Amino acid sequence: MALVDYSTEGGVALLTLNDPPVNGYTHEMMKELDAAILAARFDDAVQAVVVTGQGEKFFCAGANINMLKAANPSFKYQFCLHANETLLRLEHTPKIVIAALNGHTVGGGLEIALACDLRVARKGAGKVGLPEVALGVLPGTGGTQRLARLVGKPKAIKLMCEGKTFDFDVALGYGIVDEVWVTESHGAFMGRVMEYAKGFTTPGRAALAVGRIKRAVQSGMEMALEQGLAFERELQAELFASEDAREGISAYVEKRAPSFGGK
Structure with missing residues (x-):
């Protein structure tokens, strides 16, 4: 089973994190995400990218804690380095990237979303936040840097040091989420996301x-x-x-x- 599903539709590549129930990422998933980003980058028919999570409960709960517990310090360092490189590749790809927050988006899951250009969420679908401080660590996949650039240093320090999670409407107020949509179902939400993404493609948009x-x-x-x-x-x-x-x-x-x- 693929840990990142890849499909295309109408000029949009859909990358789906697929490791239920929480879609937590391992090094194997991050390697597949890296490959999917490069596939979308090199495909001239792809003009926009959507990143989402499998199912209706989680976009992504972050790094797989059991994997980290079993890993030695050297592996953990290389794991973080590769994750940083993967998300930088997402940022540097000259195609707009939209994170479709279909469920809880916490820890490293929010860090993936922060590396996307836009973030849209389904109202009431979950919580968002960087609670790594409760594990005695910091958000180590770009969270300290991207959140501070997005909301400012004082707010970022407060949110990360408190480690709280909050709903998408609060995240909208902070500027972490760009839009919160009310939809009847997960399918309707994803349909709206794909149509939104197609709005950045030709022939209507340059x-x-x-x-x-x-x-x-x-x-x-x-x-x-x-x-x-x-x-x-x-x-x-x-x-x-x-x-x-x-x-x-x-x-x-x-x-x-x-x-x-x-x-």
């Missing part, structure tokens, strides 16, 4: 530009302003040379809807 906007923000924000602006200019020059830019500008002048090709 997916090439969407991907470069993501790269400009994700990488540029880690640079000094002058270097970030230089990076932005390089990405803009790439887009100006694209067929999509010519189509977008022509459609604007001709007062018609553009039809983008992703090139």
Whole structure:
């Protein structure tokens, strides 16, 4: 059985963490997630990515605690390093990535979601938080860094040191979740997520530009302003040379809807 299911639909790759009941990740799952991210990156037909969890109860409960208990310190270090590299690969892929929070999203599960560009959640489906302090450790798959960049240092320190979990509506108020949707069922939620993701694909949206906007923000924000602006200019020059830019500008002048090709 695959630990990460991979499928595509209408220009969207769906990556599903699949180790019920809590979809906790092992090194084996992280390797499969890494491979799935690369598959989506190299597939020109894929223009957006959705990451979710199997079932209706958990997006992901984080690292498999039994695996960590049995591992030696060297393995734990390499495990964290590879997880960091995998989530950086997700951030650096020039295609928008949406986390579909279908259930509890805690610990390393939230850290995976934080590495995505957008996070949408099903109302009432679960809790969210970084409770690692209760285990005597810190959020070690990017949580300390990404949460602080998202909500600010004081709020991030408070949330992680208190270790509380909270519902998606509270997470929306903190800015951790971008949207909370009311849906009748898990299936309806995932259907809405996929339609939302398709809204970032061609022909209606310039997916090439969407991907470069993501790269400009994700990488540029880690640079000094002058270097970030230089990076932005390089990405803009790439887009100006694209067929999509010519189509977008022509459609604007001709007062018609553009039809983008992703090139």
